[in-house]
Amino acid sequence: MGSLPVPSVQAMVAANGAAHVPPRYLRPTHDEVVVAAAGESEIPVIDFRRLQLGDGEALSRLHIACQDWGFFQLINHSVAEDVMETMKSSLQGFFQLPAETKKQFAQEPGQLEGYGQLFVVSEDQKLDWADSLYVHSQPSQDRKLRFWPDQPAGFRMALDRYCAAVRDVADGLLAAMASNLGLRRDVITGRCGGAGGGMQMVRMQCYPPCAQADKVVGISPHSDADLVTILLQVNGVDGLHIMRNNGAWLPVSPLEGAFVVNVGDVLQVFTNGRYRSVEHRVVVDGEKERLSMATFHCPSRNAVVGPLSETVAQEVDAAYGSRDYDELLKLFFAKKLDGKSFLDPIKKNKTSG
Ligand SMILES: O=C(O)CCC(=O)C(=O)O
Numbered sequence: 001m002g003s004l005p006v007p008s009v010q011a012m013v014a015a016n017g018a019a020h021v022p023p024r025y026l027r028p029t030h031d032e033v034v035v036a037a038a039g040e041s042e043i044p045v046i047d048f049r050r051l052q053l054g055d056g057e058a059l060s061r062l063h064i065a066c067q068d069w070g071f072f073q074l075i076n077h078s079v080a081e082d083v084m085e086t087m088k089s090s091l092q093g094f095f096q097l098p099a100e101t102k103k104q105f106a107q108e109p110g111q112l113e114g115y116g117q118l119f120v121v122s123e124d125q126k127l128d129w130a131d132s133l134y135v136h137s138q139p140s141q142d143r144k145l146r147f148w149p150d151q152p153a154g155f156r157m158a159l160d161r162y163c164a165a166v167r168d169v170a171d172g173l174l175a176a177m178a179s180n181l182g183l184r185r186d187v188i189t190g191r192c193g194g195a196g197g198g199m200q201m202v203r204m205q206c207y208p209p210c211a212q213a214d215k216v217v218g219i220s221p222h223s224d225a226d227l228v229t230i231l232l233q234v235n236g237v238d239g240l241h242i243m244r245n246n247g248a249w250l251p252v253s254p255l256e257g258a259f260v261v262n263v264g265d266v267l268q269v270f271t272n273g274r275y276r277s278v279e280h281r282v283v284v285d286g287e288k289e290r291l292s293m294a295t296f297h298c299p300s301r302n303a304v305v306g307p308l309s310e311t312v313a314q315e316v317d318a319a320y321g322s323r324d325y326d327e328l329l330k331l332f333f334a335k336k337l338d339g340k341s342f343l344d345p346i347k348k349n350k351t352s353g
């Protein structure tokens with residue numbers, strides 16, 4: 001399992017300018033119209049503190065967000081200001097390092113972790129206009145510290161603290177979701193080895209500016225192969241679009257200090273489709289570099305991914321089969337990023353999402 005090596009987009013832009021776009025990055029101009037239905041121009045905003053207090057209104061907003069949107073913003077999320085700020089400045093510092101320094105943390109052949117790009121499986125596929133740094137952060141004994149930058153100073157500590165804090169938020173959300181589904185609060189986290197269990201991966205992304213921004217894509221449309229993703233906009237440059245039910249792309253513009261949270265494919269399967277993972281993409285800015293950080297919360301490798309018995313009355317009602325998470329991940333990373341393809345191997349009705 002690995003991803004083919006590709007040039008750093010940031011280095012390419014530094015050398016040739018933002019106007020130079022090699023054919024491997026050129027796509028048909030994105031001309032999809034962004035049309036939001038009345039009252040649907042913003043993703044829901046959920047207050048984490050209220051969820052933790054068991055506030056009925058906040059819980060019901062969360063339930064609707066997971067069913068109808070697959071995305072929401074999370075405010076009052078309890079992650080300390082200095083943890084957030086140190087993470088942001090460390091990540092900005094990392095991407096500002098000279099190309100040669102960043103290469104010390106480069107992916108190795110056959111590996112996914114490290115500085116490089118993911119989902120590149122053939123020489124002729126189109127490439128995304130981004131560089132990424134991808135690491136496994138939990139379980140902590142699986143960390144490969146050679147891919148954890150020790151520059152700028154304090155980066156590792158910042159990432160360690162951020163990941164632990166975000167893990168707690170994810171566990172809190174999964175507990176609230178379980179209770180919204182009429183399950184015991186620990187049913188979802190229990191499938192992942194208990195609260196704080198399961199795997200956590202982090203993908204830090206740099207999207208350099210591009211003079212032909214409408215002809216490149218920062219991240220191709222996809223859904224996430226996890227339970228829940230917590231996304232941090234690092235430098236205030238927008239670019240995330242989510243797909244609405246009518247097929248239109250809706251731009252997301254996060255509130256200062258908020259997280260953007262999305263339902264992943266595994267949660268869609270666990271809930272037998274009640275909660276939906278939603279396709280999203282990133283578009284690139286014409287002038288400004290964009291930085292973001294996605295933290296993925298996943299079951300453990302050997303967990304079985306299939307509808308929870310608590311969510312399906314009978315086997316006939318199950319929209320998905322079951323398979324080991326490890327196997328599903330291998331299939332996922334062996335292909336290019338392509339819509340909701342993670343679900344293909346276990347989907348029963350091949351025509352529905
Ligand atoms: O950069 C973003 O805002 C989104 C990143 C994303 O979707 C991902 O890494 O899966």
Ligand SMILES: [Fe+2]
Nearest residue numbers: 222223224280
């Ligand atoms: Fe994503």
